[in-house]
Amino acid sequence: MIIENLLVSFGAEIKNYREEDVIFREKELPMYYYQIKKGKIKLNNYTEEGKEFIQNIFSEGHSFGESLLFVDRPYPMNAVVLEDSAIYRMSKQNFLNLIRNNPEVSLNIYECLAERMYYKYIMLYNLSFQNPVTKLKLLMDYLKSYQDHKKPYSFQIPLTRQQMASLTGLCVETVIRTIKQMEKDQIVKIERRKIYY
CATH class of the missing domain: 1.10.10.10 (Winged helix-like DNA-binding domain superfamily/Winged helix DNA-binding domain)
Structure with missing residues (x-):
């Protein structure tokens, strides 16, 4: 999504995670922009009965959780590593500075968020089916x-x-x-x- 040189120039660092590590938890406040260099993660929740509900799965090149950097609200989901991963992590303030100073990146972020909204609409519609x-x-x-x-x-x-x-x-x-x-x-x-x- 955002080219690696630009990420690094705005202070992003690579963090390595092992399978099943939790990157962030439901109810924590968003502090970072995350973009996957290699690996795979899932966004999930658990029902009261302990059944897992996966909201989405992301892999190399994808970012996740960035929409919550624009609002003062806690994460409504967890981010869990599905396989050993290397992930760029950048502070919220540096991310906001990056998009302010790079309008083309802002447009890419908007397109990505629109695509994710489309996915959410499709999956919400999917829940209405019994078959x-x-x-x-x-x-x-x-x-x-x-x-x-x-x-x-x-x-x-x-x-x-x-x-x-x-x-x-x-x-x-x-x-x-x-x-x-x-x-x-x-x-x-x-x-x-x-x-x-």
């Missing part, structure tokens, strides 16, 4: 829409079955059964446990 095939197909359509893979079975779904369950509000057993049914209906293809759409 698990519809829920999973909507998620897969969204993921595939950002790829050049337009042919059937040309796009490998980059999520585990558990992650798909957590993103759609389904239980993992339902996702497994539904994916098998979708394969029978020739909606997806499964090769070596990988799902192709």
Whole structure:
């Protein structure tokens, strides 16, 4: 999102995290801009019963949590490392100075935030469906829409079955059964446990 030289020139530093490390927790105040150099993180919450709800998954080149640097409110989610990661971290004040002094970066931030709002609308709409095939197909359509893979079975779904369950509000057993049914209906293809759409 923001080129690395610019990040470093405004005081960003690389922090290394291990799988399952928590970068920030729900109810903490936002203090930093985060951008992934390598690795993968998830934004999540837990229900009162302890069930995980994944809001989003980000990988190399993505930033996360930056929208909350513009308001004085605590994080409404956790950021948890999914695999060993190197992440640029920059103080809130330095981030705000960077975007004030670089209008093209501001525009990129606005585009990114608009894209994330679109994703939230799609996923919120997805929660209204009862049919698990519809829920999973909507998620897969969204993921595939950002790829050049337009042919059937040309796009490998980059999520585990558990992650798909957590993103759609389904239980993992339902996702497994539904994916098998979708394969029978020739909606997806499964090769070596990988799902192709």
